[in-house]
Each structure stands twice: as C-alpha cells, then as structure tokens.
Amino acid sequence: MKATHLTTPHHKPRTRRLPKSAAALLVVVGLIAGLAACSSAQHQADPGFAVPGATAPGTSGTPTSAGPTATPTSAQSAVPTGTTAPSSASPASAHKSPTGTATTSQTSATPAHSASTSETNTSLAGRIQPGVAYQGVATEYAAADGNGACLFGPAADMMIAAMNELDYQNSEACGAHILVRAANGATVTVLITNECPYPCAPGQLDLSQQAFAKIADPKAGRISISWQLISPATSNNISIRYKAGSSQYWCGIQVIGERNPVGRLEISTGSGWQQLPRASYNYFLSASGVGCGKAIRITDIFGEQLTTAAFPVEPDVVQPAQAQFAQH
Incomplete structure (x- = not known):
C-alpha cells in the first residue's frame, strides 16, 4: 500500500481565513510597530539625543570602550605592576636613563673617562679623575733628557712618562703624578711630561726606559697595567x-x-x-x-x-x- 501525501498536484493545501475584524486589528498593530522602529532608528543616528537615565561619555558613569586598548609604545613610560607612579618627577633630582632606570642627575667618574669638568663638582679634573683606577698598557721609549710636549725642560728624575693623546687632553695631564702597577704587583710613580700620539691607545702610558725597567723586563716591551692619579708627598714649592x-x-x-x-x-x-x-x-x-x-x-x-x-x-x-x- 503506497503512502499518500497531504499535498499533491491534485490537491491544494487548505488555508484558514481570519475574520475581517481580526485582520484589521493586525494592520493597525503593524503600523504602530513600524512607526516605533523608525523613531528608534532616528534616535540612534542623532548624536544629540540622550536616553533618560543614560550617562554621557566622559562623565563619572561606567565608561564605554572606544576600541582596542592602546599598547604603550617604546616612547611611552610604563609603570611596572605593583608600583605607584609618582605624581611628578623633579628634573633636578632624577632623570630617566635609556633603559628606563631612574638615576641621579649627578654622575661619578668611571674608567671609561666620563668625568665632568663642571665647576659645580668638587674637582676641576679633566679626563683623569682622582680616586679612579684605569686599565691600559705600558710601553717604553728613549726619553733622552726627559723634556717633552709639556715643555718642562730636562728632567732631574727620569721616572717620567708620556700620556696617550686622548687622556693628555690639551696638556691637562701635564704635571700629573701617576702610580703605575704591573700585573706582577710591581709599581712605579711617574710624572707626565710628554704626549704619546697615535697609535698610543686610550689608557696607554709610554714610560721612559728607566721607569719601565722598574716594573718589567725591558725585553717585554709592552705589558698590561693599571694606573691612577696620586697626590704625592713633597717638600718642594711650585x-x-x-x-x-x-x-x-x-x-x-x-x-x-x-x-x-x-x-x-x-x-x-x-x-x-x-x-x-x-x-x-x-x-x-x-x-x-x-x-x-x-x-x-x-x-x-x-x-x-x-x-x-x-x-x-x-x-x-x-x-x-x-x-x-x-x-x-
């Protein structure tokens, strides 16, 4: 026995007709809904329209998102989690280093010769700062009578040296007493009377042959050293x-x-x-x-x-x- 379909080419589906009064009621409801939808669309498009009870942007109500949260760029400062940001920073007391670490505005001398010549410091020293040990090499030269670029004249004591061009700094190193220490612990104190031009490197001292012999075998010719400025005892006047x-x-x-x-x-x-x-x-x-x-x-x-x-x-x-x- 074949199954029969409710809707076949021979039979149209039957529809239920509403009474005229019900149909009229539906038309009126549809018109009212259409007018309400149109009014709502106009309100949403009008930026000056305020819904009663809503909070306008920028007031103390719950803020609305204006888009994706901006991520600080490298030019912006970010406060680490759990750290309270200061209300203001005093340029006189601190500044930001390139790494973002706060450092004091005053800097201290380092072996890299970052010394300041500012008269606000306690020292008028140039590149060679007192109390700082510098690393370099010592070479040796025949100093003859000891006269050199500093124009002191013949030296009474041949414990003298020539300073590399950078640290010589336009003769500011002239007259400096330098304590030189070799890797073997031997030391000698020399007076800067001369300049050692290129290829003498920053930190290098060219000692007189007599001074070099105090700390190393002259055959070595070149040794690693550390050196620093000293203020020696003396009974002489200027x-x-x-x-x-x-x-x-x-x-x-x-x-x-x-x-x-x-x-x-x-x-x-x-x-x-x-x-x-x-x-x-x-x-x-x-x-x-x-x-x-x-x-x-x-x-x-x-x-x-x-x-x-x-x-x-x-x-x-x-x-x-x-x-x-x-x-x-």
Missing part, C-alpha cells in the same frame, strides 16, 4: 715661568713642580681676575698682554687656590713661589 718671547704685550705662563695638576690659572687685571686659556704645550696664554707681570691665582683639580705675588716678566726663567697645594 714655581712660575714665563715663556720665551713673553712681554707686557703677550705672555705665556707655566706652573712647575705642582703636587696636584693645575685646573685653572687666572691673572690680576687690577679690577678682578681673568682666566687664561691653556695651550697644548702647557702654557696659559694672555694674547693681549693683560695681567702679564701681575699677581697670579692658580687652582688645582681639587679646587684649592694659591695666589702668588706679581712676578717680573722674565722669559724662560724659573721663579720660585712660596706655596704648594695640599696633599690628598
């Missing part, structure tokens, strides 16, 4: 020398026999003090002659000042001064 060719119209002034390196030299102008620039050959120059033959004020790298009486402008004559810097 001296002043005017450069050859000096007069009342132009003069160069040199300090000799200083315990500590000279950081600044000033001459009296009658109404005050004028600082003189330092030449690479270790003289302080008055190009206009101002102060030549007048009182001199000398400051070491520790900030101590010595004031001498007026010296006559006698070129190439060593004139003793009755003063010396304190030991540190």
